[in-house]
Amino acid sequence: MARSEPVRNTYEEFADEMKQLMEDSKNKRGQIPKSRQMRDALIQDHEWHLRFLHEGVLQPRNFILPPPYAPAQLEFSKARRVHIKDLGISSRNSEEAILLRTLTDPYVYSSSITIVEDEHGDTARLTVCNLEDSMDDPVLSKGLVLAVKQPCWTAAPEAGYHIRVDHPSDLVILESDNDRLPEAWRTRVGVEGTRTVTKFKQEGDMLFLKKKFRSALEKYEQGRLLLTASSDTVAQVDIYRKRCGVNVVLLRFDDAAEDLAQAISIHALSDSAVEKFEVTTPSAVREWLHNGSKDDSLQMASILPRSLKDLAARIKFDLGLYQTSPDYDLPTISAYVGPLTLHVDAANYLSDVEIKPTSYHGRGLFAKRDFQAGDLLMAEKAFALPGYFFNDRSSDCALYSLGDGTATDRAGALLFKELVQKLTANPSLRKGFFDMDDGGYWAKNGWEVSEQDDIPVDVFRIEHIRRRNCFAAPLRAVDVLTTPTSVRNGFWIHTSYLNHACLPNSVRTFLGDILFLRATRDISAGEEITSQYVVPELTIADRQQKYKETWGFECDCRLCRADSDVGVEVERERMRLFEELKATAQKLGSKPTVTALKKFARRLRDLEVIYSKEAYEHLPKLCLVHPTIFLAEAWRGLNNVEKTIEYSTRLLRYFGITIQVDGNVFSVLENCGLINVECVRALKYLAEGYKSKNQLETASSVTSTAQVWYRIITGADLGSKEFLQ
Numbered sequence: 001m002a003r004s005e006p007v008r009n010t011y012e013e014f015a016d017e018m019k020q021l022m023e024d025s026k027n028k029r030g031q032i033p034k035s036r037q038m039r040d041a042l043i044q045d046h047e048w049h050l051r052f053l054h055e056g057v058l059q060p061r062n063f064i065l066p067p068p069y070a071p072a073q074l075e076f077s078k079a080r081r082v083h084i085k086d087l088g089i090s091s092r093n094s095e096e097a098i099l100l101r102t103l104t105d106p107y108v109y110s111s112s113i114t115i116v117e118d119e120h121g122d123t124a125r126l127t128v129c130n131l132e133d134s135m136d137d138p139v140l141s142k143g144l145v146l147a148v149k150q151p152c153w154t155a156a157p158e159a160g161y162h163i164r165v166d167h168p169s170d171l172v173i174l175e176s177d178n179d180r181l182p183e184a185w186r187t188r189v190g191v192e193g194t195r196t197v198t199k200f201k202q203e204g205d206m207l208f209l210k211k212k213f214r215s216a217l218e219k220y221e222q223g224r225l226l227l228t229a230s231s232d233t234v235a236q237v238d239i240y241r242k243r244c245g246v247n248v249v250l251l252r253f254d255d256a257a258e259d260l261a262q263a264i265s266i267h268a269l270s271d272s273a274v275e276k277f278e279v280t281t282p283s284a285v286r287e288w289l290h291n292g293s294k295d296d297s298l299q300m301a302s303i304l305p306r307s308l309k310d311l312a313a314r315i316k317f318d319l320g321l322y323q324t325s326p327d328y329d330l331p332t333i334s335a336y337v338g339p340l341t342l343h344v345d346a347a348n349y350l351s352d353v354e355i356k357p358t359s360y361h362g363r364g365l366f367a368k369r370d371f372q373a374g375d376l377l378m379a380e381k382a383f384a385l386p387g388y389f390f391n392d393r394s395s396d397c398a399l400y401s402l403g404d405g406t407a408t409d410r411a412g413a414l415l416f417k418e419l420v421q422k423l424t425a426n427p428s429l430r431k432g433f434f435d436m437d438d439g440g441y442w443a444k445n446g447w448e449v450s451e452q453d454d455i456p457v458d459v460f461r462i463e464h465i466r467r468r469n470c471f472a473a474p475l476r477a478v479d480v481l482t483t484p485t486s487v488r489n490g491f492w493i494h495t496s497y498l499n500h501a502c503l504p505n506s507v508r509t510f511l512g513d514i515l516f517l518r519a520t521r522d523i524s525a526g527e528e529i530t531s532q533y534v535v536p537e538l539t540i541a542d543r544q545q546k547y548k549e550t551w552g553f554e555c556d557c558r559l560c561r562a563d564s565d566v567g568v569e570v571e572r573e574r575m576r577l578f579e580e581l582k583a584t585a586q587k588l589g590s591k592p593t594v595t596a597l598k599k600f601a602r603r604l605r606d607l608e609v610i611y612s613k614e615a616y617e618h619l620p621k622l623c624l625v626h627p628t629i630f631l632a633e634a635w636r637g638l639n640n641v642e643k644t645i646e647y648s649t650r651l652l653r654y655f656g657i658t659i660q661v662d663g664n665v666f667s668v669l670e671n672c673g674l675i676n677v678e679c680v681r682a683l684k685y686l687a688e689g690y691k692s693k694n695q696l697e698t699a700s701s702v703t704s705t706a707q708v709w710y711r712i713i714t715g716a717d718l719g720s721k722e723f724l725q
């Protein structure tokens with residue numbers, strides 16, 4: 001029977017509709033649904049949706065997080081077993097679990113959906129969210145036996161109910177020979193005599209080439225199970241090496257390290273030349289792979305074949321490598337990074353900064369030594385940075401958190417997915433991540449986790465941490481200077497300990513997945529390092545609202561204090577004049593007359609007067625910035641050297657930077673730390689001006705400072721000559 005006149009794909013959920021459904025089902029909490037679709041109808045409906053997925057026009061994917069609940073704490077084996085008929089609406093019991101078997105191929109799009117039965121043959125639709133899954137190589141394949149912890153019914157679009165899982169850790173996939181399975185579902189998988197390690201390896205290789213990585217992993221695993229102590233060592237090394245490679249692709253670095261430790265130790269045992277290096281235990285190799293050091297204490301370079309050495313390097317980079325010097329080959333890294341090559345093989349440099357408690361802002365990042373403006377404070381590889389093409393429609397998606405009514409676009413949604421995948425697969429990476437600021441989420445919703453326990457992967461907590469700690473990152477910071485650039489959302493753990501200041505002493509820049517943090521002014525040992533989370537809004541109210549909404553704090557920096565003190569009336573007048581000047585500048589366009597410019601400058605002085613309070617003597621005057629940029633550029637366009645120098649100097653002053661030219665000596669007397677592209681441009685205009693006045697020494701000194709500032713804002717020197725020419 002065909003599905004009756006479907007109007008839309010009801011497997012795909014929408015945030016508003018879901019919110020309404022949740023509201024509606026509040027009164028039914030704990031009740032057993034009055035009616036449900038039975039087996040045949042469920043399967044027919046599912047098949048229709050599968051056809052729709054293949055043939056329909058696909059919308060961007062919606063990932064929806066319902067109001068939060070904690071993942072189940074109990075192991076499946078210790079939970080009380082329930083059945084489909086026992087489930088209530090929206091009522092999860094963390095002590096319960098259900099055993100299910102999948103009856104169909106899955107539908108995988110925004111979530112993974114399949115039809116399942118329990119031991120009594122009762123059927124239901126199962127929706128698993130936040131799984132790293134694909135139609136080509138599905139996790140929830142047909143005939144699979146799985147356990148769902150804390151199961152319940154959740155209202156679905158079109159008045160049905162399904163079993164919905166949000167935490168991937170609430171889903172446990174069981175081997176078909178597991179003794180806990182009902183007898184009828186158990187299959188003892190004896191390996192056929194004709195299948196050999198080599199055969200499984202070949203089948204795995206074929207699947208790998210077809211990008212069916214999960215299935216390839218299963219084949220290699222079956223091959224591994226056939227290995228015996230007397231197996232050919234080349235075959236043993238090979239199967240572990242293959243598994244390691246697939247695990248790397250699937251971001252399962254802990255498992256990859258385990259496989260490689262086995263491969264290396266088997267290789268070492270079989271190679272008589274190796275014995276003298278005493279490297280042979282898997283635990284020694286495992287420790288080396290995880291130790292974050294570039295040192296080759298086990299002398300791997302001299303004993304390993306290329307294929308194992310390359311994998312070792314890959315895993316060490318992915319688990320995090322550290323160096324103690326700020327030396328990076330920036331030209332090579334700059335040349336390497338591109339849309340297809342986001343991930344740079346570089347080590348972290350974190351040894352000259354440290355995380356410590358601050359007096360008012362929780363933990364923060366502090367300098368362990370003195371730094372000068374322009375110095376590299378730290379460099380960090382991304383913990384997660386999704387790679388995708390911006391014009392690829394098939395990666396379009398959004399993430400909705402119904403609990404707090406927030407939404408994020410593709411950049412944040414894909415980062416969330418990658419974080420869930422990485423944290424689920426790699427217990428060794430969890431501590432660093434879950435130590436981060438989650439705004440008190442876990443303290444309110446979770447439980448005490450001791451040192452020995454596995455840290456639970458709570459998707460709601462991940463999203464809280466993501467929102468507070470992620471950074472928007474262009475492919476290369478330098479691109480932002482010339483073209484409007486799309487940004488990704490990425491995650492850099494150490495950098496996330498930076499607290500915000502409107503007048504910061506550092507700037508973040510990116511080259512692919514490596515973040516460089518440079519000092520925007522001199523910093524003394526022991527000083528807190530800060531950076532701007534976002535460029536400050538002109539009015540204090542707008543600024544504080546943004547900080548409050550996203551990060552839950554109110555900024556108390558010197559600029560915010562001064563802006564609050566001037567009062568609403570003064571601020572309103574400042575904004576009125578600012579808007580007036582902005583409109584005039586737009587009207588005058590790029591070729592204003594001298595008369596018009598003089599008139600504009602007079603009006604600008606009115607705005608300057610409002611700032612002339614003592615409070616701003618050493619502070620930026622942000623409302624003056626844009627009109628002054630307009631004047632500096634307009635005078636430059638008219639080749640008026642003196643005026644260009646005057647307004648470029650003023651522009652720097654309005655950013656809180658005071659310069660002096662004494663004879664031929666150029667110096668920066670004061671610097672609030674607000675170094676940005678406009679400041680570099682102001683220096684460029686100054687250098688041009690002094691050059692045309694034949695003050696070549698001054699011009700050269702200004703250009704040197706411009707080069708340092710250019711490096712601060714782009715992270716490297718790439719393009720500096722062209723920019724400053």
Ligand SMILES: C[S@@+](CC[C@H](N)C(=O)[O-])C[C@H]1O[C@@H](n2cnc3c(N)ncnc32)[C@H](O)[C@@H]1O
Pocket residue numbers: 360361362363364436437468469496497498499500501551552553554555556
């Ligand atoms: C990215 S984290 C920074 C590290 C954080 N202080 C910690 O202890 O993990 C962002 C959080 O730090 C705090 N924070 C950052 N800058 C602040 C500031 N200027 N004033 C007050 N709190 C701030 C806020 O709680 C914010 O949500």
